[in-house]
Amino acid sequence: MGRSSTLLDLTLVLLQILTPGALFFQNDPVDCLVTNWSEWSQPRAFGMVERHRKVLRPTENGGVHCPRLSEIVPIREHPTVNQTAKHFAQAFVSNRRQMTYTASGGRASMRILPRDLLIIIDSSGSVSPSEYEQSKQAMAEVVKLICGDIGPSFQDNRVAAIHYSDFVYEDFAFNKSFLVEEVVNNIYKITKHSGSTCTGDAFNYARVVMLQPEKGMRPNSQSIKDVLILTDGYSNCGSKVRIASERLKRVANVYALAIGMWQKQRFEIESYTSKPTADHLFSLKYFSDIPTFLDGLRLYSNDVYCVPFFGHQF
Incomplete structure (x- = not known):
């Protein structure tokens, strides 16, 4: 009691x-x-x-x-080439983004993942042959600088590429080039097909054809999906770019390097990059700025700390 x-x-x-x-x-x-x-x-x-x-x-x-x-506030001052290079290194070359995954015990955790990076190059008639060569040089250098190796391992980045004008042309898939030297060489081999600017068609092809397991893309638990487009202007043919980009952004992060586009032309390209826009959209006034941009990108990439893949972010 x-x-x-x-x-x-x-x-x-x-x-x-x-x-x-x-x-x-x-x-x-x-x-x-x-x-x-x-x-x-x-x-x-x-x-x-x-x-x-x-x-x-x-x-x-x-x-x-x-x-x-x-x-985020719009201003009338365009960034300098050096500022764009520094920001690109911090926002794109870096790999500090985390992805959520579920461990075998059912516990959710966070880790750094490698990339499945799809490069899209605008090959329309407004881009001259020499400017097109500069575009390919820019993409080849970006591939060499991003955090992590390129290869077949589950911890390696993978790269694929397409280019477009009136039509979309597949250059190489994620499972075709597993060494950085191969990827760079294949980028330089991309031919030019002049014509209109069917950006929406390129986005649809990226989503429906390229970002698929049969092209070497890995499950979401194993890689981050990035799309980087280099373009110089408006879409003027094919699928509606806003609809195509919204669908693409559901499965990948969409970045853009816009060259030769001015303030009044910014709205379309802002609409098809992922949010926040300031970290996904980069611009240069002229194709002739690319060499200076790449010099700055190499310099600032030296200051980027690459987090080990599958490790926890600090």
Whole structure:
């Protein structure tokens, strides 16, 4: 009888402690607390700057919700070639993005994954033969600089390429070139087919044909899917680019290097890159800027820390 009475007393004490408003349990609203805004970034893409702030204390118990944590503002100042190279190194060459995966025990975790990178090159008539050669040089250099090796291993990056004008031409699939030297050589072998700019058709081909297991693309748990398009203008034929790009963005991250496109031409290309736009869209005013861009890209890529694949981000 005494033991039952003791257990009852302990139960009542525990209930008191866990009751809202009790001494050891607080239910008061807690408002979100954030840092001050960071400084505005250097100009990016066609001319936009951004700033950020971080959460110091999250909202609890119905307190005031956190305000916006980032702002992107368009400006009229186009980034310099050097600024574009630095940003490209930080946003594209780097591999600090994480993917969620489920371990064998059913526990969700995060890890760094290699890339399945599809390169798309605009081959339309507005790009001269010499400019086309510069485009291929830019893509070949990017392949050499991105974090991680290219190869058949599950920890290696894989690269594929297509080019387009009136039609879409498949150059090589993910399972055709497993060494960086092979990939670079195959990029330089890409021929030019002048014509109109059917960008929507290229996006549909990328999604339906190239980003498939039979082309060597791996499951989502094994790689990050990236698409990088180099283009100089509007789409003017074929499938509607906005519809095609929205479908493509559901299965891949879409980046763009726009060359020779001006402020008033920015809206279409902004619409088909992934969000946030400032980290997926890069622009140069002229094809003649490519050598300077590549020099800066090599320099700033030396400062990029490549996280080991399948390791946890710091």
